[in-house]
Amino acid sequence: MTVIGVLALQGDVREHVAALAGAGADARPVRRPAELDAVDGLVIPGGESTTISKLVDIFELREPIDKRIAAGLPVYGSCAGMIMLAAEVLDGRSDQRGFDGIAMTVRRNAFGRQVDSFEAPVALTGVDGGPFHAVFIRAPWVERVGDGVEVLGRVAEGPAGDRIVAVRQGNLLATSFHPELTGDLRLHRYFVEMVRTASAG
Template sequence: MAGEPTVGVLALQGDVREHLAALGAAGARAVPVRRVGELAAVDGLVLPGGESTTIFKLARLFGLLEPLREAVADGLPVYGSCAGMIMLADKILDPRSGQETFGGIDMIVRRNAFGRQNESFEASFAMTGVPGAPVDGVFIRAPWVESVGAGAEVLATYDGHVVAVRQGSALATSFHPELTGDHRVHALFTEMVRERPGGSSR
């Protein structure tokens, strides 16, 4: 796909506006997604940070849970940050009662692994696929990846823990790049969307 891809941001809960702005800066046409019809019209999708249990409950309430699972399984490019990473994990180490995920990345994730809200911090580190200076990321009640399967590629670690992973057309980070003004992670994802043949005509 050439040109400006249409990338949705799941707009049920979380830092939607910041992702929309970062995607726009990275060369995508960014739109909010709340309905099944809106999901069907995008070339890629961002799952924002927020509260993963709330995102799961609202996705089910809005009738998006199964369509999202099917879209990810069909290869729709998807990027999840923080809570979005949890939602892309095939397994959560310590899920809340009844919590499910969309799946898509063969990894086990630990919720809130980096601490409570008042232990939030910003850090810089190298990330595969992002050239130049280290990536800046904000960690807010952030998860980390306990382990990855054979199909998943570790893109970044911080303090000995995996904080960025890619598997095929799915990308996930523990941190929030959209809060730093560093749009290179969104540029990486936008390029992943462009590389997928077919686009919104799938």
């Protein structure tokens, strides 16, 4: 069975583990380099990106994750996870460091504060079954993308219509929103299939 880890330092870890299990993966929390070595794919969950950045260093996971990404490990980042995968972050803290995986510029907390959280339908390229009911909580958005980045979805409603909220570059996937909070497993199934394809290759 495909083994997918969820970076379990902070954020909505249990929800991602449950969604991945429902999508047919062997889902496991990852807190140590040895646990990272055992997975075929990794999810970086929503939470607080500056806190995750600090904990990645405390738990000595930065270099191992950087190396696995460079070697082609499929990684999916939701909300704060999107920020962690971005090459450039606007409105971030000066000591905040991500994994520089996707050639995109992300604006942190772009949709506003916690009270500005909202839900909206998002049509996603490659995900069948109609628009995805997306939950945005202090969410980032993508200001621009570089070469090789496929825009999978834009939000048409809410406080900033037509902003990019879902992207893919090779084996890396990122969304501004939280699919693990909806009960809709389509995006997790999409990622599980990404991991299986990468493992077969």
